[in-house]
Amino acid sequence: MQNNDPLKPGYNFNAHLVAGLTPIIEGDELDFLIERPGGMKGYIINMTSQGEGTIFSGEQAFDVKAGDLLLFPPSAEHFYQRQKDSASWFHRWVYFRPRAFWNDWLNWQEQRNGVFVTQNLDHNNIEQIERLFIDIEYAAKSDMPYRDDLAINLLEQLLIRCKTVQPDVVSKPIDPRVIEAMNYMTQNLNQDFTLEDIADHTCLSSSRLGHLFRDEMKMTITQWRDDQRISRAKQLLVTTNYSVNHIGRIVGYTDPLYFSRVFKRKAGLSPKRYREQIS
């Protein structure tokens, strides 16, 4: 059975990102058990916005309430429904195929039966996180230019926030001059800047900045810059039809051969193969 409504069984989640709100009210047409024993091909992130839900059954069962977050990795079993004593269960969700560099954000601290769970967040975090869910859905369903880029960008923010609120994440502030250097590089990604240019911008000598950056980020400035260029290139390869050479230029490589070489070193395959594989 095939249908065009992701809230009903039979929808084909053959996309990079689908977002929605499932408003389950006792006795209504959506008041059924969502059951996918083999999980899905992509990830699902889920946040309860109202009422309560019950995830799994028997000994594995647990309830979720407003503000609770769930992350279902691909293939993790889906088995959830409105909590039987609650009149409703409204939950927001985003289905997505992750990018490789998101890996760290998709590893939360607590896992139950293959599903990551985050509960008891403070009001502020809940509000910010829910806002992102809403914005993602709005962007993905809009017809504005760059809607896919925007939805993916918002999803990245959502995943970073969710990772940041994990109890085991220790947050040590990064030196503001290193942040300045990173901002400079991000803003000038397509330019041929030198270490001296960045150093001038941060009012440090090149060697002092080089050491500071390495101490804080555990990698050299060049490695960091190339990582940024390549992740931006990966994004452009899957979200636009630009030619590989054009994308190379956008991310700062005027020489196409050099771009391919760096890309291959970082991503393990050529830009062309990467595009073919992801799409």
Ligand code: FCB
């Ligand atoms: C909808 C469900 C929602 C989520 C998405 C992927 O049908 O209501 O909970 O599982 O599918």
